[in-house]
Amino acid sequence: MIASKYKVGIVAGALILFGLVLTAYKVVSLDLPLWPGESREVWTIETKISFQPSDGPVDVELELPSGLGGWVTLEEHFASSGFGFSVVEEGDGKVARWSRQSLEHPTTLYYKQQAYRANRDLLPDFPVSEVEAPLLEADQRAAMERLVMDLRDRSSGPATFAALLIQELARSQPSQDAEFLLGTYRETSLRVMLDVLAYAGIPAHTVRGIQLQDGRRRQTLSALLEIHDGSDWQLLDPVTAVSGLPDNFFIWQRGDGAALRVMGGRDSRLEFALVSNSLSAKTVVSMEQRSDDFALLDFSIYALPVEQQGIFKGILLLPVAAFVVVVMRILVGLKTSGTFMPILIALAFLQTTLLVGLVIFLSLVSVGLWIRSWLSHLNLLLVARVSAVVIVVILLMAVLALISYKLGLDQALTVTFFPTIILAWTIERMSILWEEEGGREVMVQGGGSLLVAIMAYLVMSLSVVEHLTFNFPELLVSLLGVILLIGKYTGYRLSELYRFRDMANMK
């Protein structure tokens, strides 16, 4: 017996641990929220490529974002009517390629994606390439030399050097050297920065991406400056010199090179339209499971069609209700009529809401009992009598539904959710109990059943419970372990502390 106790303990412990570990894994690693109501900001990014075709074949290549910084793509969709289209792996990332032999009209290609930031990941390592000194005119070189010397004097390392450089170039009245450089370059200040950094021997490149702004249309790519400080890469905003990756920055492309290459066209433009939605975390995960990022989710409820998901949402609540019954019967010691009848009543309550459900249940059972007492005079065989009660219950339900509908009480229409057969058996049992043990026992058992049903209902209707059972079905394995443990509980029931209360007085 001792051995069996240990066996149960070990099995239960293992089950509980298994459920909790798997849950913890899903929370930590897959980022499933433990509490309901958490939402994720999902961005819909519509990329618009437009260009004027010139003669000859057209070839458009768009480098696709590769989920840097913890971004996860939920869905992507390409519009490419009339074009040959393919997505090819190229280096680290993917490239979308549209091609066509000839084109007459200006045309627009679309690429739409939905993405959200699952984690705040740091950027992965990036190879540091040899710094090549920029090709400069003599006067540019002299100005740059002076600028670099000045910045080196004032900085403590590559990071501060870059920050000072950004501030220097962004000032409304820059120093002569900086002004000269900005003036002779025909390009953006970013180009100047990259050259100055290269001149100073600091590895640097741009990180292109989108500044996320809800509702923004015709957004263009913007850039961050990424420099290598000797040990790590660091991101800097080329205007404000703030370091780090901004929250609203969606990285499209890291390193030099163009994000968009159009051959056989001109005036090409890359523009973005942005919409942000707050979707529940559940939805996000369910969308996500279609991408194969997480093999584990493929085996979750989310892998089922939406309809089956709805059914499972209810089924997965049953173990929790069973747990309530176990606790109330073994630990508290409530008497119920039928072991799991309270669960079925509780399920009906879920559909009808508690108060309406109670009223319907009590009125059906009491009228049923009254009619059943009349049936008992007819001296019928048991099965026929229960069947008669079933029919009576159904008729009562119909009458109740009709009357309430005519009175405009729509809630009572939910009466159909009550399990008819269970109601009939309840009525039959109660009626026998009444005859044999008296009304008091009927009240004790009926009241006990109803109390347990109400508690099971309250537990099942907690949104936390629904969320946990649906998203973490493995918690039910833990629940199984706990139920096994309770099955070995040899202590007193709460009701026994009352039942034997007078025994304390004995000698």
Place this chain on the structure above:
Amino acid sequence: MIRLVAPSTLRRLGILGMNRRNISFIGANNPRRNYQLVDNKLLTKKAALERGIVVPELYGVIEHQFQIDHIMEQVQDRDAFVIKPVQGSGGKGILVVVGRDGDRFVKSSGSVIADRDLRRHTSNILAGLHSLGGRNDFAMIEALIDFNPALAEYSYEGVPDIRVIVLRGVPVMAMMRCATHASDGKANLHQGAVGVGIDIGDGHSIAAVQHGSLVTHHPDTGACFKSLRLPDWDAILDLAASCAEMTGLGYLGADIVLDRQRGPMLLELNARPGLAIQVANQEGLIHRLRMAEEIAATAPDHAARVRLARDRFHRPEPVFPEEPVAFPSGAA
């Protein structure tokens, strides 16, 4: 405010709780396959007769609905008989006929029923209404116990039966259950029957309890329980102890009645005896059960077990209230 007792107090007193009973005693001592012998009263009766244990005489068994018409033939020359389900539980579905009023039958409560009521009751039994798990069942008709007149005053409209808890052949605790008007002639304590704790040593009364409160007198007959001492105590213990061997159940409750002519008689056995016996005896079961385990391990035979049990569980002093309460009310 509901008054509760601390679990530690119950543990100190050795009170057996439902969970502990189920796991440590029923689960550990009663192999599932042996339940059939106890739950099926026909099998019990057959096994008892093979061992020479006295049981009420069987008049007949009704197995099928169509046989109900023959019920009258089986009972036509009997004045008194009992109809009960073969696999009934908790004393449910037992119809006691004590006499005839022409064509009609007089129940123990004095009410008169017609033969169609008898048929309906039998039909309900066959449909499994009173049986464990609602299975189809048989009805058995057996002789009414002509109970020992020495005990007649302790029971109102019913047969007083003696419940003995037996652990591995060792009688552990006993009580007599006396029907009252409140219990409607039934010997169920929770319905208001009086439970009288009986000393294992010599069969005298220890305490009497109705609705959880100590009483001294029977509420309906006024008989004083203090002076109660069961006759044939040796035979009762012997019978109870031999039931353990008969059934192969390590933990059981034997329900025994005292017949005027035939002495102690086995009425039925229970593989899941209730806990109320502790209240009737004003003592917890656990300490005694532990001692009984020792006795069972050391005693060589049946007789030695009973002897050791009588020795160890003897309680000379009863715990009746000092002030006699003539007719206590039923309320606890």
